[in-house]
């Protein structure tokens with residue numbers, strides 16, 4: 001393109017560089033080519049077949065424990081269905097936080113910018129996802145699983161206050177953690193077919209969100225000084241800690257007919273689950289390290305959440 005035809009907004013400026021605009025344009029094209037309507041894609045009508053798991057059993061918080069050995073196959077399936085519904089419900093909680101952060105970030109920005117249009121497309125995706133997860137949890141026979149009062153209130157503050165790289169890096173962590181699990185579940189024939197469809201839809205659409213979150217995290221950090229980077233790194237690690245530790249609600253055990261205290265104790269000590277989380281999150285941790293967001297205090301929270 002001749003330089004005389006380049007509009008001021010196409011050059012690097014507050015709305016982002018040309019490269020970032022092009023990246024957003026590609027995401028919009030990809031979304032136009034491949035997006036799903038869960039209302040018609042997912043089999044909502046066939047009644048739940050309790051011969052299926054809700055997630056790959058290896059992802060259960062109790063898999064590999066003594067308690068797991070003592071459970072019948074039917075109990076294991078009920079537990080993974082409740083755990084899967086809990087993960088989906090935590091997903092809804094975070095998607096509502098995410099939608100508000102992105103909407104705030106785009107407030108009064110240039111609507112002709114592909115980044116603006118992509119951000120609104122992502123919000124529309126998340127809106128469909130949350131409805132899909134809600135219907136999925138209901139079909140799995142689960143109640144409303146929500147994080148505890150303290151975490152709910154922290155989330156309320158976070159969605160109102162988080163900006164820039166802290167918002168986008170936290171979005172990335174939540175999306176990546178969900179992604180690694182769902183990639184396994186969508187291929188697993190032991191998992192209920194409608195859950196596999198839900199996971200497949202989510203994996204496809206989230207891969208674009210994760211690209212955008214990575215781009216935005218890098219772009220926002222480009223001019224960040226050391227103090228800001230340190231503060232934001234800690235905020236992201238705290239958000240990650242509360243998201244990951246809220247994924248499986250303690251009520252899932254009682255709802256699967258188990259003794260909550262024993263299940264919690266064995267889940268907390270479950271080395272299999274911890275190492276699965278660590279190995280699944282290695283790519284994410286490499287990315288955070290490359291952005292220099294793995295500061296020493298942040299690292300402590302990732303370790304506590306068994307992400308590294």
Ligand SMILES: [Fe+2]
Pocket residue numbers: 095125126129202206
């Ligand atoms: Fe989503």
Ligand SMILES: [Fe+2]
Pocket residue numbers: 126175206209
């Ligand atoms: Fe997303």
